[in-house]
Amino acid sequence: xxxxxxxxxxxxxxxxxxxxxxxxxxxxxxxxxxxxxxxxxxxxxxxxxxxxxxxxxxxxxxxxxxxxxxxxxxxxxxxxxxxxxxxxxxxxxxxxxxxxxxxxxxxxxxxxxxxxxxxxxxxxxxxxxxxxxxxxxxxxxxxxxxxxxxxxxxxxxxxxxxxxxxxxxxxxxxxxxxxxxxxxxxxxxxxxxxxxxxxxxxxxxxxxxxxxxxxxxxxxxxxxxxxxxxxxxxxxxxxxxxxxxxxxxxxxxxxxxxxxxxxxxxxxxxxxxxxxxxxxxxxxxxxxxxxxxxxxxxxxxxxxxxxxxxxxxxxxxxxxxxxxxxxxxxxxxxxxxxxxxxxxxxxxxxxxxxxxxxxxxxxxxxxxxxxxxxxxxxxxxxxxxxxxxxxxxxxxxxxxxxxxxxxxxxxxxxxxxxxxxxxxxxxxxxxxxxxxxxxxxxxxxxxxxxxxxxxxxxxxxxxxxxxxxxxxxxxxxxxxxxx
Numbered sequence: 001x002x003x004x005x006x007x008x009x010x011x012x013x014x015x016x017x018x019x020x021x022x023x024x025x026x027x028x029x030x031x032x033x034x035x036x037x038x039x040x041x042x043x044x045x046x047x048x049x050x051x052x053x054x055x056x057x058x059x060x061x062x063x064x065x066x067x068x069x070x071x072x073x074x075x076x077x078x079x080x081x082x083x084x085x086x087x088x089x090x091x092x093x094x095x096x097x098x099x100x101x102x103x104x105x106x107x108x109x110x111x112x113x114x115x116x117x118x119x120x121x122x123x124x125x126x127x128x129x130x131x132x133x134x135x136x137x138x139x140x141x142x143x144x145x146x147x148x149x150x151x152x153x154x155x156x157x158x159x160x161x162x163x164x165x166x167x168x169x170x171x172x173x174x175x176x177x178x179x180x181x182x183x184x185x186x187x188x189x190x191x192x193x194x195x196x197x198x199x200x201x202x203x204x205x206x207x208x209x210x211x212x213x214x215x216x217x218x219x220x221x222x223x224x225x226x227x228x229x230x231x232x233x234x235x236x237x238x239x240x241x242x243x244x245x246x247x248x249x250x251x252x253x254x255x256x257x258x259x260x261x262x263x264x265x266x267x268x269x270x271x272x273x274x275x276x277x278x279x280x281x282x283x284x285x286x287x288x289x290x291x292x293x294x295x296x297x298x299x300x301x302x303x304x305x306x307x308x309x310x311x312x313x314x315x316x317x318x319x320x321x322x323x324x325x326x327x328x329x330x331x332x333x334x335x336x337x338x339x340x341x342x343x344x345x346x347x348x349x350x351x352x353x354x355x356x357x358x359x360x361x362x363x364x365x366x367x368x369x370x371x372x373x374x375x376x377x378x379x380x381x382x383x384x385x386x387x388x389x390x391x392x393x394x395x396x397x398x399x400x401x402x403x404x405x406x407x408x409x410x411x412x413x414x415x416x417x418x419x420x421x422x423x424x425x426x427x428x429x430x431x432x433x434x435x436x437x438x439x440x441x442x443x444x445x446x447x448x449x450x451x452x453x454x455x456x457x458x459x460x461x462x463x464x465x466x467x468x469x470x471x472x473x474x475x476x477x478x479x480x481x482x483x
Contacts, residue, residue: 030099031108031461058165059235062197065089066165067120068231070135071157072327074187075172075262075270078148082171085229086141086159088120094161096142101154101245103253108245109156118142120161126197126230131204131223133196135230136323136330146173152260154185154248156237168236172262174271179259180480182276183248186285187262188292188318190238191228191332198233206287206334225333229323243283243455247309250458250469251280256476264329267291267320273299278445278479280307282455284398287334288314288346297356305445305479309454309472311433312361312399314353317344352407357448358415358436359401369423371395371433371451375416380437380474384467392465396421398452400433410446412438419450437475447475 060066069086076082088094096115104110123138150173157169172185197203200214204223208216232238251258261271267289273279279299285308293314300306316334323330336344346353347360354360370391373381377388386392403417415438422432436448457468 060165060167062199067159067161067167069169070231071171075174076146077175078146078150082144083140084142085138087123089122091121092162093117094120097158099156101248103249128202131209132225134227172260174261176271178275180257180277182259182279184281185244185262186283189285189287192287193239194232196230196233225331228330240284246455246459247282266295274302278305282309284310285313286315287318289318300440300444301442303442303444308448311401311451315361317346354407355410358438359403359434359448359450362400362402363425365397365400365423366426368394368397371419372421374420380471384470386467395453396423396433396451401450402434411441414439
């Protein structure tokens, strides 16, 4: 395999460049200038491009697999254990630094603990069957007992070999304790996009796979089932993970009372969504199982508000099944439009997503366009400075939702569209995006931003917009009864 092909794949370039309009980069979550000491006692930078001299760490890739890993569970509660399965090539010692995502004075994360020095081995090659790639047979590398005093939150384990190669594993610390807001991290959608191993041979997601000549194939040849028992492609962070981290940094900076969970927790009933004033879905959340939707609908009927800060939410219906060893919810299946049986689009099952969200997926947005404010007298826009027809640059991006007049709306006491934004699709056809808010008969508010760019506008350098920050605060304050 040529060096050019390896360069294309080594940072998850193919998996991560297809739909993310924000260029999340190798480290979207850590902004601090933290250095660390290598084994010679020299201070080296947190990250250095492997093509540059001067030391530092280098991102592991899926071709050489210098260091890659995954956890046996996506989320765990304080007092439980998290098992790490890690491969290291060539075999050598490595360590695991654990960070918690948050504001932390603008750094974006804080180091919580470091493992002892661990002995790395070359794990067996991934197993493949009908495009499904699994590493469930990898040996246990490290078991981390989660202390009872750890804060709930989104965490990142940073794996570093003795010779300076680095990779990541995201995980969540959750607990079913009362809080104002439950933040639900979209791990099901993250896995649907995961192309690991991005090696030009065996990797597959629900979108792509490879042919025998190393060419990337499309959806018709992609996997039908993908496994959670494998690392994430490239640097080890999921596609769009930065969108969730943008919201977390902003919300923790302003003191919102947050609990945390993964979408598989919602699926399995490990959290009770009715215990919270609101559920927040901060990033791209495209793949939903029947139990996930039932949980969200039950929450809404109970009076729990729902906040969707992205677009193309709840588009595909999926099922979750056990791994080969019987561990539940480790295999994700979505047949899409292939084979016999019922269709996989919620709207084709006669349960369109608009019946919960108030709007639904309209299409991709090739280039960022302005979000055009509508109904500026509404309380969501209070004190934002936004006026009717104002354009918020770059806020319609990635993908967009809109109201479909021929599709049934949810039951509501009142409903309003807060943006109506024209944009051109990839074929030059004019389309439009909309932002929706309605109040359910239970009193729950249901907000859908209708764009990928809402969360980045809260706390991502180069994308922050004070009007969106204030509008989001107006919404959450009303849900949390601050206003």
